[in-house]
Amino acid sequence: MNIAEQKIWDYLDGKLSSQEKLLIEDLIETDPFYKTAFEELKSLNDDLALLELDEPSMSFNRNVMEKVAFEPVPGSIKSLIDKRIVNGISAFFLLTIVSLLLILFLVIDWSSLPRATGNQLDLLEFNYSGLWSSTVINTFFFIDVILAILFIDGFVRKRIASKKLKNI
């Protein structure tokens, strides 16, 4: 690059020491080459400084905020959970369960098991009434109530988030 041009750019950017500044100002005044180069570069510099910014679409902010609504608050515990770790743990447990089942099936001596015939395996004779104790029914209702509360909580949170977005 032309050294004279570089010096002029440094001068325009305000990157010269006071001594260098005086020197270049003197050159611009006395040397026609420096004068022409300075006028050209200053004109370009002024044009660049006046450049206007482009405008994104009207819905840009709304689109961003719609996506942000589904993101956890930065820094919250939820945001710190790495999905890869969760997936890794699930994969580990899944693999362990599958391996255990495989080992179990391989270890079992199938020939020693009594053969099931239509008469021996009478499923209809199983006593189901014993299952319907008050404890089972209470547990069943308790789980239902918990699920209902979770569903209502999720529903209300979504409604609040969408209301907030509309107010932006």
Next chain:
Amino acid sequence: MRNNLSDSELIGKILAGDKPAYAGLVARHQRFVFTLALRFVRSREDAEEIAQDSFIKAFRFLNNFKQNSKFSTWLYSIVYTTAMTHLRKKRPDVYLINDGDGSAFFDIASEQGSDKLEHKSKMAYVNLAINELFPGDAAIITLFYQGEQSLEEIGRQLSMETKTVKVKLHRARLRLKDKLTSLLAHEVGELL
């Protein structure tokens, strides 16, 4: 009023759980982020996608922003890396950067009239010349002039030494000047 709050005040609110406060940050920086994204891709749709992704990433990692630099400096570095990733994914688009003949701009420029129109056409030429630069050169010019970032701040965003940024900026302006000269020569040729 959210508009009166500084960037760091808005960030404090967001980190305290006020997610809608992020809209204030987006509104404040969206024009520059979009303009910077446009320096890497030609289509406005792609630029909007880059700008949106950058804002989402910035939100996700907002707690990592240490506030020892300007929020804009940190945000623009995210835009830069997001745009580079986008370019790597859509490689063929890179070559589109130089394919415009600028006819739309010549139409504006050929109209003679008020100072405003002259200014508009001049700016159109400068914009066109910037669009014809390599994305890296265009980004440095945009960050320096439109983003009002210092050489040190640009260096932080692009992971470069300040000296390297200075040399790159000089070269980019030199190329821009050449592009502008050839564009204007083309216009004179058209008129003759």
